[in-house]
Amino acid sequence: MIEFSLQVEPRLIQAVLPELGKIFAASQKQSAFTFVCPNPLDEDLVEAWEEGLAEDAKSDRSALARLLRDSKFAYGRIEVQEDDAEDLLRGLTELRLAIRVLSLSEVPDEELESGGLALKGRSSSERIGYFAYLILAEVQENLIDALV
Secondary structure (H helix, E strand, C coil): CEEEECCCCHHHHHHHHHHHHHHHHHHHHCCCCCCCCCCCCCHHHHHHHHHHHHHHHHHHHHHHHHHHHCCCHHHCEEEECHHHHHHHHHHHHHHHHHHHHHCCCCCCHHHHHHCCCCCCCCCHHHHHHHHHHHHHHHHHHHHHHHHC
C-alpha cells in the first residue's frame, strides 16, 4: 500500500472535487488524446489496438475513480494499492489533460507548469481548473516518488 499526505489545505481539495468529478465524467465520454495504430491498413491489428487501448483506459479510469471516491482524498490523504499505482498515474495524466483542454486552454504552458499563474483577472472556471490541475500534479509527483 502506498500512502502519503498532500501538502494542500483540505478546504481547497474539497472546493475543487465537484469540478474534478464533472471533468472526469466528461473525459470518460471522450478521451483528451488518441493513439494512432502503427499500421492502419491492417484491420485486425487496428481492432486489437483499439480494444487493447480501451481496456487499458478502463483500468486507468477505474483507478482514478477509486481515488476520487475515497473519502480520505478530500482531506489530502492518499492510499493506493501498489498494483493500481501505474494505472492511477495514467488516469491522473488523462484527467490533467482534460482539465487543460476544458478549463485552461487560454493559459500558456509555461505559466501552467511553473505554478506561477496569476489568478487575478482569471475566470472562476480557470481558477478552479488551475487548482485541480496542481492538486493532481502533486498526487502524481508523490506517487512517482513512492514508486522509485
